[in-house]
Amino acid sequence: MPEIEQSISQHYHDRTKYHPETLASKSRNLDWNKQPVPFKEYKIGSDIDLKPYLQETAVTVANNQDTKWWWRLSQLLFHSYGLTAKMPSLGNTVYLRSAPSAGGLYPAEVYLVSRGTPLLPPGLYNYQCRTHSLMHFWESDVWQSLQSACFWHPSLESTQLAIITTAVFYRSAWRYEDRAYRRIFLDTGHLLSNIQLACNIADYRSHLIGGFADEAVNELLYIDHEQEGTTAVLALADLLDVRQNLPLGRTALPSTTATNYPSIPDGELLKYFHLNTQIPVDNNSKLNLPNVELEKSLEDKYNFPFCEKFSTRTTPIYWGEDLADLSNTIYKRRSTRAYTGDDLSFDELKALLDFTYQPQNYIDQNLDPHPDYFDLNLIETFVAVSGVQGLDPGCYYYAPKAQELRQIRFKNFRRELHFLCLGQELGRDAGAVLFHTADLKNAIAQYGDRVYRYLHLDAGILGQRLNLAAIRLNLGVSGIAGFFDDQVNDVLGIPIDEAVIYITTLGKPR
Numbered sequence: 456m457p458e459i460e461q462s463i464s465q466h467y468h469d470r471t472k473y474h475p476e477t478l479a480s481k482s483r484n485l486d487w488n489k490q491p492v493p494f495k496e497y498k499i500g501s502d503i504d505l506k507p508y509l510q511e512t513a514v515t516v517a518n519n520q521d522t523k524w525w526w527r528l529s530q531l532l533f534h535s536y537g538l539t540a541k542m543p544s545l546g547n548t549v550y551l552r553s554a555p556s557a558g559g560l561y562p563a564e565v566y567l568v569s570r571g572t573p574l575l576p577p578g579l580y581n582y583q584c585r586t587h588s589l590m591h592f593w594e595s596d597v598w599q600s601l602q603s604a605c606f607w608h609p610s611l612e613s614t615q616l617a618i619i620t621t622a623v624f625y626r627s628a629w630r631y632e633d634r635a636y637r638r639i640f641l642d643t644g645h646l647l648s649n650i651q652l653a654c655n656i657a658d659y660r661s662h663l664i665g666g667f668a669d670e671a672v673n674e675l676l677y678i679d680h681e682q683e684g685t686t687a688v689l690a691l692a693d694l695l696d697v698r699q700n701l702p703l704g705r706t707a708l709p710s711t712t713a714t715n716y717p718s719i720p721d722g723e724l725l726k727y728f729h730l731n732t733q734i735p736v737d738n739n740s741k742l743n744l745p746n747v748e749l750e751k752s753l754e755d756k757y758n759f760p761f762c763e764k765f766s767t768r769t770t771p772i773y774w775g776e777d778l779a780d781l782s783n784t785i786y787k788r789r790s791t792r793a794y795t796g797d798d799l800s801f802d803e804l805k806a807l808l809d810f811t812y813q814p815q816n817y818i819d820q821n822l823d824p825h826p827d828y829f830d831l832n833l834i835e836t837f838v839a840v841s842g843v844q845g846l847d848p849g850c851y852y853y854a855p856k857a858q859e860l861r862q863i864r865f866k867n868f869r870r871e872l873h874f875l876c877l878g879q880e881l882g883r884d885a886g887a888v889l890f891h892t893a894d895l896k897n898a899i900a901q902y903g904d905r906v907y908r909y910l911h912l913d914a915g916i917l918g919q920r921l922n923l924a925a926i927r928l929n930l931g932v933s934g935i936a937g938f939f940d941d942q943v944n945d946v947l948g949i950p951i952d953e954a955v956i957y958i959t960t961l962g963k964p965r
Contacts, residue, residue: 460714464904465895466727468954471634472940473877487545491626491804493561494550494585497750500584500592504531509587513777524574527657527695534653535618535851536565536646536786538584552584553785555644557638557936562626563646564683565677566619570598575616579676601688603673609702610639610662610690618689619672620646620753623682624725632936633724638936640908641957643686644915645922645934650689651784651826651922657776658695663827664688665909669733684729687912707829710734710905711965717720727930732905756835757852762861765846767853769805772927778821784927791931793879794962799886799907801845802837803928807961810924811917812836812855828916829909834956836917837949841869842886842962850947853889864948871946875937876958881933885960890943891917892953914957931964 457687461469508522508529516523533553540551547599549559556562564581567589571577579593602611611617620643626633627642640703647663654661665687672685692701713731754884774781809816818824836853838860840846851860876882898906918934935958943955 462899462904463716463728464899464907466716467633467636467724468895470724471637473634473640473937475874475942478877478939480510484531485630489629491560491561491623491629491849492628494583495564495581495623497581497590497592500590501617502586503580503589503591504586505589506534506587509533517691520543521574524572527659528575530782531653531657531659532565532567532582532821533587533591534656534782535650536563536582536584536589539786539788548771550585551789553788554642554649554791554919555788556642556645557627557932557934558630560626560630561642562622562624562635562639563643564621564623564687564898565646568597568601568619569613571596583963587756589703593677595836598673600675602759604675605664605667605688606708608664608666608688608690609704610664610692611704614690614692614701615696616691618650618691619676619685620689621673621676621678621683621685624684624729626726630691633721634937636725636728636909637956639919640686640911641915641934641936644917645913645919646915647687647689647912648916648919651823651916652781652785653692655822655913656782660692660823661689661693661827662692662701662702662703663706663829664690664704665706665829665905665912666734670737671736673780676924686908706827707902707909708905709733709901710897710903712903714898728904728907730941732903732908735904741779743782755854756856756901757854757863758857759861762863763847765801765851765860765862767805767858767860769802771813771820772810772924773821774817774820774927780927781923782824783801784923788922788926790922790933791960791962791964792933793880793965794886795959795965796884797886797963798842798844799930799961799963801843802929804843804846804887804961806928807924807930808853811920812853826916829912829932831908832912833893833898833901833910834913834917835953836855837863837892837947839868839872839888839889839890839947840886841867841872841888850949868946875943875946875958876935877937877939879935881935881960881962882958884965885931887958887961889921890947890949890955891957891959892955893947894952895954896952910954910956918957918959919962921948925961931960931962933960934958935960
């Protein structure tokens with residue numbers, strides 16, 4: 456049989472890999488005069504100030520239904536993408552937010568769509584995190600247009616609110632060039648994870664919609680698709696409104712697989728690739744999906760007799776009365792700059808894996824036991840252990856269904872991890888380094904080229920849960936999206952078919 460040509464996803468992934476021989480030649484000095492502003496401004500529209508509700512508590516607003524409604528919306532948006540600190544940098548001010556972003560560039564924008572509630576008129580709103588306010592920039596009812604653009608997804612039938620996330624491409628591409636596409640969707644995954652967790656705090660339930668007509672949603676938001684593109688839609692069900700239920704539909708839909716594409720110059724690959732991960736729609740706005748077989752396999756991998764296995768079952772992390780500690784953790788989360796090199800305990804590693812991969816263990820704390828992912832069956836997790844008490848150094852496969860670590864390589868990889876993470880000391884001094892990978896060819900066979908978005912979004916969602924669990928345990932944590940791709944597979948013994956998507960370092964903060 457002739458070899459099938461590379462799809463645009465595989466081409467993009469290979470083109471944006473970092474290699475030790477070429478990284479130095481590709482690096483360039485940043486033009487600070489062209490640094491993008493990470494905020495969107497509207498010249499017209501009416502502003503709704505949400506700051507007063509941040510000072511309130513659930514107790515103080517309990518007896519006033521209107522105030523309570525605004526308090527909940529304020530809490531939801533603040534914990535999703537709110538401004539948590541200001542830092543001076545090179546004569547400017549860097550605004551840090553509740554969701555992490557590579558290089559502090561924050562490519563994501565958050566929009567709220569109202570179907571029309573007693574307190575929020577129908578229309579389009581942009582969340583302004585600098586002022587913690589909503590900019591009402593379009594006052595007409597667009598809900599039916601949203602439903603059509605999402606192919607009449609059942610979760611939008613009875614809900615009154617929806618969140619749409621977009622990416623302003625240049626904010627990240629200014630620094631990371633074509634590889635920025637990876638970081639944009641990892642960053643958006645962090646944001647989606649925050650939204651889902653914030654819904655628990657504010658008595659909402661979100662449902663992710665990854666299958667939508669990009670062009671239609673972009674037009675609905677009045678954005679220039681050359682500069683900005685929709686990345687996810689979330690239906691928001693109000694859990695305090697008994698009339699609202701949330702019929703669940705498919706989170707992810709497939710796209711076509713493009714194997715016939717021109718030679719694309721550097722600097723244009725990101726936008727070309729994004730256009731080719733869209734879902735095709737015919738002139739009647741009907742789905743024109745390829746016929747792909749969706750196999751949901753939860754394969755029991757690396758379950759060899761010679762593998763030493765370690766159970767990760769543990770006592771769940773406690774998030775406080777009314778999830779107060781979850782709220783505080785989201786607020787104070789920061790990426791760690793340096794580790795001491797000291798060991799983690801195995802109990803700490805087990806607690807991190809438990810919160811990230813076993814949400815069903817947190818139903819007693821009123822946390823959603825079934826948070827949405829696009830397709831978590833496509834993501835694999837490997838853990839390089841350098842310093843964890845009770846575990847030998849080496850590379851382990853994490854089996855989430857069995858809740859166990861299976862050792863597949865026996866070696867201390869500290870020196871190699873320093874190299875793999877582009878010389879960052881975080882890799883060398885971490886007690887454990889998690890690698891999220893995916894069989895890219897198999898994933899494309901299931902979902903087409905759009906799966907590249909889904910893989911990075913899911914890895915970002917997992918990464919943010921790791922972030923928050925680590926901060927709650929007073930540990931250090933930092934995500935790394937820049938690494939020598941192929942060398943990770945070689946060094947750790949991960950099959951070459953597994954594309955490395957994301958790295959999270961964990962350790963004792965210096």
